[in-house]
Amino acid sequence: MATAQISIQRYQLPESLEGPDARPFIEASDLSNIIEREIWGNDDHCHSAKTRFESARPNGYEDRSTYLAYDGDRIIGKALVDVPLTDNLQTCYALVLVHPDFRRRGVGSALYDAVERHALENSRSILMGWTDHRADFDPSQDVLVPATGAGAYPAASLAARFAIREGFSLAQVDRCSVLPVGGEPTALEALAAEAQQKAGADYAVVDWVDRCPDELLEQYAQLRKTMSTDVPMGELDWEEEVWDxxxxxxxxxxxxxxxxxxxxxxxxxxxxxxxxxxxxxxxRAEKPNIVYQEDTLVLSEHRGHRLGMWLKAANLLAVAAVWPGAQRIYTWNAEENRHMLSVNIELGFAPEGYTAAWQKKLEA
Structure with a gap:
């Protein structure tokens, strides 16, 4: 596969990052960080090659593959393809990145061709991908709006133009929000106390660091399973994940x-x-100042008791003690998830950017 002097090669993940065969992976990781800085204007979402290496390892739940674009022996682009193995068996998740100095030369399209070929070879009919943009655009101007009508994404952005050109549609928009750490905890304490009182005596909060207690493991797995489809998914053809x-x-x-x-x-x-x-x-220890707020879920039959607020406020209050170097907490929520967005706003989160979810149906 080639475009002009550009070659596209599938990369075999090495056993470790110590040998010479790890050089392409390290260069590709550096490329990812170049793109993250370009998007966000800071290093908050950059990661070391070690972190990316561990994330790239396949496991029993996802097979992960990497394609690299070369100009001679220089890496100028990369594509990542995740193939779920236990659920969403019609789907692939993909990411395509091109170095800023080599755009508009067909590199992205050549990488995408490799992605689509990979998906079809694995009998997949749906491709999904996600792209980020800072909250520095006017949502009333030239924007794309998903079918849900919630949220907007700049139509003139490089990512949007590439996705539309390759046949993807905008399936959903998430809001990325950030909360500074280390301010006066009084407001969070008040929210946690009010929510705990609203919850009443039938509920109690349990917590752990790093590893779920054995006696709660299967129950926790069921919460993770429910989370996979309980939140709004826009137009994404997403099926419930298998968790145990x-x-x-x-x-x-x-x-x-x-x-x-x-x-x-x-x-x-x-x-x-x-x-x-x-x-x-x-x-992650390599980035002690940055924390990511991940899942928040309350089962539907137990909603209306401010349990989500109690959980989130209590966890946020613990950050300074557990991770004293933390400075900022990032979270993502679907724009149509108005309830959770209102909870985050009440907690003090402010918009930082937007993530577009793209989807394409493939023909065999």
Whole structure:
């Protein structure tokens, strides 16, 4: 596969990053960081090659492949393809990146051709991908709006133009929000106390760092399973993920290999002894100032008791003690998820950017 002097090659992940065969992976990781800085204007979402290496390893739940674009022996682009193995068996998840100095030369299209070929070879009929943009555009101007009518993404952006040209449609827009850490905790304490009072005596919060207690493992896995489809998914053809205790442990082990840590809070319904909600945060040692707010879920039959607010406020209050170097917390929510967005605004999160979810149906 080639375009002019550009060659596209599938990259075989090495056993480690120590040998000469790891050089392409390290260069490709540096390229990812160039793109992250270009998008966000900072290093907050950059990662080391070690972190990306652990994330790129295939496991029993996803097969992960990398394609690299070369100009001579210089890496100028990359494409990542994740193939789910236990659920969403019609789908591939893809990412295409091109070095800013080599755009508009067909590199992205050549990489995308490799992605689509990979998907079809794995009998997949749907491709999904995500792109980011800072919140520095006028949403009333030239924007794309998903079918849900919630959110907007700049139509003139490089990512949007590339996605539309390759036949993708805008399926959803997420809002990226950020919360500074280290301010006066009084407001968070008040929100947590008010929510706990609203929840009443039937509920209690349990928490752990890094590893779920064995006795809660399968219940926690069921919450992760429910989370996969309980949140708004826009026009994405997303099926419920398969989660069990083994997948939770794989997720925890991967994060540990990346030098990461998690802070989890779950809510226990005391009359039944069941977990009915959870929230968790993640941080990596290489980036001690940045925390990511991940899932927050309360089972539908237990909503209306401010359990989500209780969980999130209590977890955020713990950040300064567990991770004293933390400065900023990032989170993503679908624009149509107005309830959770309002909770985040109440907690002090402010818009930082937007993530577009793209989808394409493939023909065999």
């Amino acid at each position: 205790g083994g997948r939770v442990r794989e997720d925890e082990d991967r994060l540990a290999r990346e030098g990461g840590s998690s802070l989890v809070r779950a809510v226990l319904h005391k009359p039944t002894g069941r977990l009915v909600g959870h929230t968790f945060l993640e941080r």
